[in-house]
Ligand SMILES: Cc1ncc(C[n+]2csc(CCOP(=O)(O)OP(=O)(O)O)c2C)c(N)n1
């Protein structure tokens with residue numbers, strides 16, 4: 335599909351946006367097939383995943399353990415569908431495998447399982463129990479620094495997830511050890527399971543919190559491709575301290591009846607809803623991995 | 631103990647059973663990582679503000695760039711260790727037994743065990759012997775909660791020498807490990823040159839009437855019990871079950887077949903630890919009477935280690951009595 339080159343695959347913003355839309359279509363199709371899984375978070379992160387995997391990251395799909403790879407830790411394991419769709423589109427595993435989400439004997443576990451355990455290339459370590467990813471990212475950043483390597487480490491956290499105390503333990507460790515090879519991306523969609531974030535537990539002033547914990551903070555529109563790309567570059571250039579990108583996103587982005595609605599955190603669309611969703615997410619030049627409604 | 635035959639060479643030569651050398655097992659850990667650090671640049675150590683206590687301070691002072699302080703944050707410590715492992719390091723995560731297992735259980739489960747990360751969790755201050763600190767610091771559940779985790783190897787060495795050896799050997803295996811040791815001085819009696827293999831127990835004494843299967847500090851306590859039984863013409867086999875997982879099934883089954891009854895001894899809850907592990911094997915493979923020595927579904931309290939062993943039924947006297955009970959239950 336795409337040549338096995340180091341990045342970027344696309345330099346054109348339109349291509350990256352189109353890929354993000356395709357990833358959203360893939361997410362919907364995967365969830366229609368599995369009839370189980372999370373819609374909201376994955377749709378909201380598609381632009382950031384397109385930017386990372388099709389432009390910014392150093393990686394080699396055919397060699398997930400590539401020495402010079404940038405590390406990606408998905409601390410919010412429940413948004414796995416966006417990661418699986420992206421990894422597959424980028425060539426880590428065949429597109430047909432996207433039909434196996436959450437199915438027995440499959441590699442596309444409900445929450446990510448690492449290469450060693452379930453054999454899914456591109457996944458470094460398990461996630462699903464919230465709050466753990468940043469510690470791992472800091473550990474990887476420390477290890478890379480000790481080895482004098484220039485790989486960058488990205489950790490994607492949810493905003494609700496920031497309720498977990500371990501996140502702030504890890505933030506202090508990152509600050510203490512000045513891990514400037516580490517960038518946290520916070521998916522600030524203001525939604526979690528029970529309600530909007532500020533109703534579950536007050537999170538603001540969030541940027542001030544990260545600043546107080548020693549991070550260089552960027553606040554961006556997580557659906558503006560150019561802003562996402564430029565800010566990743568800026569974050570990688572930060573010296574002497576870790577960086578945090580607070581990406582303002584909309585849960586369920588791209589599907590009108592899901593957008594900004596916390597009730598779409600953890601449910602898949604039914605067949606009717608899926609049809610509407612796919613009609614709103616116009617098809618792309620990349621093509622779907624399945625025509626779900628073909629025989630329906 | 632001349633009525634029993636020493637088996638192979640698991641005990642140090644010329645062991646003076648009345649007056650053994652005393653050494654801290656935690657020091658065996660501290661010395662091991664310093665020695666490992668000399669030759670292996672991938673060895674890294676995490677500190678949780680108890681570095682002096684768990685003896686990681688010597689590594690910190692010798693190799694400051696390979697020592698990472700994470701503060702008093704055990705959950706973060708386990709995650710950070712997993713991340714370091716992902717970059718090819720061999721992280722040693724060390725703190726007190728309770729805080730190394732109870733506090734960060736979910737982190738160990740997801741990021742180390744399930745993810746099969748090459749992290750060595752090395753826990754000091756285990757069991758009743760932290761005495762005066764009381765129940766909050768007496769880790770009596772750690773072996774149980776590590777043993778139920780898939781992919782985890784659980785090791786409970788008997789003394790300084792064996793702790794040193796277990797730590798060194800664990801770094802040669804690319805798997806998660808839990809290694810348990812103790813704060814206080816204790817007899818140093820295992821032979822540093824004896825063969826050592828995870829999952830293969832050491833039979834310290836041969837015997838035909840009853841087998842004591844002991845772990846950690848209770849191995850020595852069991853030797854003292856055998857001294858007490860010496861006059862009574864009871865032939866006791868003593869097994870040092872240093873690896874709780876994978877457990878040495880063969881030795882357990884053979885002991886049941888050869889001696890007909892078993893006593894398990896551990897400085898830990900009877901539930902879930904060595905006793906549970908031995909009983910699981912016997913129930914499945916070769917049912918035989920078992921007497922358990924350990925904490926009886928209870929928390930500890932403050933007191934001197936010896937006082938607590940006496941009160942909670944872990945002293946050599948209790949072991950000797952358990953042997954007699956086990957003998958009576960034999961068919
Ligand atoms: C330790 C832990 N506690 C609870 C959960 C259940 N859970 C899964 S996702 C979630 C909400 C997370 O909110 P956020 O990070 O904002 O993700 P979003 O809803 O935006 O996708 C919760 C509570 C979990 N997975 N892990």
Ligand SMILES: [Mg+2]
Pocket residue numbers: 492493494495521522523524525526
């Ligand atoms: Mg959220």
